[in-house]
Amino acid sequence: MDIGPYSFEEFLERASAFHGNPAPGLVIGGYMVELARSRLPQRTIFDAVVETPKCLPDAVQLLTPCSIGNGWMKVINWGLYALTLYDKYTGKGVRVWLDPERLEKWPEIRAWYLKLKPAREQDKDRLLNEMRRAGGSVCGVSPVRVKIEEFKKKSRGAIEICSVCKEGYPSNDGSVCRKCQQASPYMEIES
Amino acid sequence: MDIGPYSFEEFLERASAFHGNPAPGLVIGGYMVELARSRLPQRTIFDAVVETPKCLPDAVQLLTPCSIGNGWMKVINWGLYALTLYDKYTGKGVRVWLDPERLEKWPEIRAWYLKLKPAREQDKDRLLNEMRRAGGSVCGVSPVRVKIEEFKKKSRGAIEICSVCKEGYPSNDGSVCRKCQQASPYMEIES
Numbered sequence A, B: 001m002d003i004g005p006y007s008f009e010e011f012l013e014r015a016s017a018f019h020g021n022p023a024p025g026l027v028i029g030g031y032m033v034e035l036a037r038s039r040l041p042q043r044t045i046f047d048a049v050v051e052t053p054k055c056l057p058d059a060v061q062l063l064t065p066c067s068i069g070n071g072w073m074k075v076i077n078w079g080l081y082a083l084t085l086y087d088k089y090t091g092k093g094v095r096v097w098l099d100p101e102r103l104e105k106w107p108e109i110r111a112w113y114l115k116l117k118p119a120r121e122q123d124k125d126r127l128l129n130e131m132r133r134a135g136g137s138v139c140g141v142s143p144v145r146v147k148i149e150e151f152k153k154k155s156r157g158a159i160e161i162c163s164v165c166k167e168g169y170p171s172n173d174g175s176v177c178r179k180c181q182q183a184s185p186y187m188e189i190e191s
Helices: A008-020 A024-038 A056-063 A107-113 A126-140 B008-019 B024-036 B056-063 B107-113 B124-138
Strands: A046-051 A073-075 A084-089 A093-098 A139-144 A159-161 A167-172 A185-191 B046-050 B073-077 B081-085 B092-098 B139-146 B159-160 B168-170 B187-189
Touching: A008 A024, A008 A056, A008 A159, A008 A167, A024 A084, A024 A093, A024 A126, A024 A139, A046 A056, A046 B107, A056 A073, A056 A084, A093 B187, A107 A126, A126 A139, A159 B081, A167 B187, A185 B092, B008 B024, B008 B056, B024 B056, B024 B124, B024 B139, B056 B073, B081 B139, B107 B124, B124 B139
Parallel strands: A046 A073, B046 B073
Antiparallel strands: A046 A084, A084 A093, A093 A139, A139 B187, A159 A167, A185 B139, B046 B081, B081 B092, B092 B139, B159 B168
C-alpha cells in the first residue's frame, strides 16, 4: 500500500535518509498520518499532536508541513502510539492509534507493538511486509476536539541579557537565564 | 557563505520545504550547526541538544542525522538560542550560541535576536543578507561535557493494554495509561 505520495519503497528510502533507518515505527506511522489526513476535510490547515517521542514524530515531519521547530507539531510523552491532526483554527480533528484488537491477523506487528520479543529476534522483513499489507487497517480512528487554547504560545516576554552568561534569554524566566539558575542538569561547560 | 553541503540559496529552498518558510532562525541555525560540527573530531558519531523548541531544532534535523523521532536530538525549553553536538559515547562536545556581544556590526540580526522590533517591521531580505555574510562569526563556542547518563533511555517497562481505552501503554505508568489517568489536558474525544 502506498504511503501518501510515495510508493512503499520510496517511503523506506525517505525514512532512511531522514531517520537513519527505515524503522517499523516510522512505516506504520506513515500509514497513521495518511489515515488521519484522509479524514480531515480537504484543504484543512492542520496542526499535529503526537503522543510518544519515539519514531512517530518523524512520520509526521516526513509527510506533513508540521515540524518540531515550526511549532505545528507538539510531542506529548504519554507512551501511546497515537497521533492527532486537527484544524488549527477550530481544533476539530482526528485521532488515530494502533489498536491491539485489530492486530490478531498480524503477528509480527503485534509482537513489535506489544514488545513481545527482543528487537534482535524480530524478523524485520516480515514485520515491514505485514505493515505494507495492513496499512491503516490496524488503526482506530476517532473524531476529537483539541483544546487549542492549551497550545497557544505563551509569550515569555522581552529578551534580556543574562548577567551571568551574557546570552539573550526570555525576561519572564527571572533575573538570570534558566541555564544559570541551576547547575546544568545536562552538561559541564569547560573553560 | 555556504551552509554545510548547500549553497545559501539551496539551504533556503530546503528550509522552506521542511519548515514551511525560510525562517531566519533556521538560517542562522544552519550556520550554528555547521560551526559546532566543524569543531568535533572528524567522523564523531554525535547526538544533539537544542535549548529552544523554536526553529533551531529544524536546522539540526535538516543538516544532521539527528531527529526528534530517532532520539538523537533532545530539545530543552530554556529559551536560549544555543545547541550542542557531542560524541554520543563520551559526552565530549561543543556548545554554540548566538552571542549578543558579536552583534554590534549586524543591526538586523541583533534586532531580530533581541526582539527589538515587531516581526512586521523586520526587513527580512536585509536580515537574511546579514546572516549570509556573518555566518558563524556571530556565535560563541565552548567545549562541553554532556552528562550522557541523564539522557539514557529509561525503560518504561512492558507494554500492557489499558483497561479503559484498550490501547497499549508502558506498564510502569500505572494501572491505566497516562491519557486515561486524567481528563485530557488537550482534547475531548467525541463519540
